[in-house]
Amino acid sequence: MKRKKVVLTNEFHETRITLYAQCVKSGLLRLSKNQVYRARHKLCWIADCTCGDALGARGKQELSFETEPQSNGSVLLEIIS
Numbered sequence: 001m002k003r004k005k006v007v008l009t010n011e012f013h014e015t016r017i018t019l020y021a022q023c024v025k026s027g028l029l030r031l032s033k034n035q036v037y038r039a040r041h042k043l044c045w046i047a048d049c050t051c052g053d054a055l056g057a058r059g060k061q062e063l064s065f066e067t068e069p070q071s072n073g074s075v076l077l078e079i080i081s
């Protein structure tokens with residue numbers, strides 16, 4: 001399965017994580033529930049902090065995307081070109 005490297009950063013906590021997202025189709029990536037969990041805990045570990053998005057990312061990212069949380073806990077990333 002094809003994967004794409006995604007670096008997520010949180011400018012508030014000065015944290016970052018590198019993940020390899022699944023390529024669903026052109027311009028659309030998926031992070032699994034487990035990857036979302038890892039990202040949230042690495043980027044912002046404070047339970048009631050509201051600094052980040054669905055992934056715990058905040059501020060300008062290497063890759064521009066919109067997050068679409070899914071009911072199964074995974075998150076789709078729609079790449080904005």
Ligand SMILES: [Zn+2]
Pocket residue numbers: 012013043044045046049050051052
């Ligand atoms: Zn936070």
